Amino acid sequence: MKIALMVCAAILLTGGAAAQEGGKAISKTTITLGTATPGGGFPLYGNAFADAMNAADPSLSIEPRNTKGSNENIPLLEAGQLDIATVAGEPAYEAFMGIGRPATKLKILTAMYSSPGMFVVRADRPYRTIRDLVGQPVAFGAKGSGLPILSRYILDGIGLKQDEDFKSIYLDRAGDGPAMVQDGRAAALWGAGVGWPGFAAMAESPTGARFIAPSAEEIARIRAKHTFLKPLTIPPNSYPKQTEAIASVGSWSFILVRESLPDDVAYRLAKTLHGIEGEFCRKLAQACETTAANTVAAAPNVELIHPGVLRFLREIGVAK
Template sequence: MPRTKMSRLVCAAILMLAGAAVAQEGGKAISKTPVVLGTATPGGGFPLYGNAFAEVMNAADPMLAIEPRNTKGSNENIPLLEQGKLDIGLVAGEPAYEAFLGLAGRPKTNVKILTAMYSSPGMFVVRADSPYRSIRDLVGQPVAFGAKGSGLPILSRYILDGLGLKQDEDFKSIYLDRAGDGPAMVLDGRAAALWGAGIGWPGFAVVASSPQRARFIAPGADEIARIRAKHSFLKPLTVPAGSYPGQTAAIASVGSWSFVLVREDLPEDVAYHLARTLHGVEGTLCQKLAQACETTAANTVAAAPDVALIHPGVLKYFREIGIVK
């Protein structure tokens, strides 16, 4: 056999043995920990975040196999977690709040918090050439309030209720099959406005980057006071200047924190492992996705309605690093 061919065979054998050594430990195969992650419909912020989360986590720990799956969003992710059909799921603040407290005609949930994702200040976007400049201007107009099953329409419903407005009576409400359908409806005139939330939200970015450009509409200072007087769980939040193309000033609004929730019976060691890996790569996740810069251990403790709602495995890690006692 020619020397070169033999050398290639020897190299291949060495690589195979090396691979076997990695896959074997004490004579036993090392299996990855599969984690099914529920996001939302394509085109929204949750799939964007979920894909970045999975990519960074899987790269940081080869023993993790986090698999993002598109769902209908927050309102589907909670029951899927309760049924054990998801291991972890992305859930907006308002559906999480209702589930934790047993509001909106449902019993209290037993799902737990893995981490806070990011804050979600709510606002509308309209075309810059439109006549709409306030929330009251949008009354009677067709407004896309987000995807069916997502948390966005719940946030808008609370905010509008705080202003004495009814979402499905005072507006021509549009609920989307896909979150990504909303921007086109604003740009071609089928909708006067699109409701959304947060920093780096894809729908806002599409409208703001279009030739028509964007104008953002959020509650004014007096309106924020009225909203919080009725719904105190909503917090004052700010969208920093420059978060979207053409947005030269900070925008004050109200909203809440979205969470990565986990099924109640997720083993403690798995939750601990997820938390340790996640908070070890906070900087990498921040570099991957701007809004993920808020995904920190400190923000999780601050955003949780009650520390007891955080999964015990996560709390074990937080105690080790001194975040909680």
């Protein structure tokens, strides 16, 4: 569905959404937002994003849509079948750099949140290091998501092959992972970031959870081989009974936009979003990292930010 300007009187007659401002009907801009499979972090974030944005600007109608994740969102954006979409850092990086495909012309609307990668296992299991998991069944995330790409880079950095050294499981639904670890079908679940639903489910389970991230020596090896990955930390108490900070590596996830998104619409989205940073943070912990400054810092190149967004970031003095 493309961005559409609709006359509110007609919308009211058909039972659709309409906005009122000062007693007058105003037209709505409808924007489709691609997320991922139910039970994962992207739908959680995308739904909160849409709610916050729609509440802040009654003339906006951002409509979240479940997809298979980052690897589907990129071609859907390129085909104009989505207006904006959540995309993990690794597939975004590969698309921007033209790794394994032509370089994309998609642009960045905002950095979402940082994604330090790690495994989670039942607390009553003996696994304590990544190498303890070699040969074990591991759920690496949903088939179309960016999580398996992140794990592939991290494992490669320490000399392991995801589909050879592990019994890799790729999920149809991101939300299926915790149950597989709990009942023994998987020894571990791979995920990333603060507030990730799979980690929360494991940490809140009766067995409890143990998180496994690369060691300091492994982090150094990973970053030496894959320099685009950044050192990132999950703060203490991000999950129940997680009393210490967890150091790992990862990247920033983004909301990307189709190349043809008009500059004025991108500007308006950026202005609305960064005008409600505080409210969005209160709505969702992960959204506390969704700031104008982080967008500039996380973008591989500022020219990859949509021109309309960049105009706003320059107006507020965040970008040069």
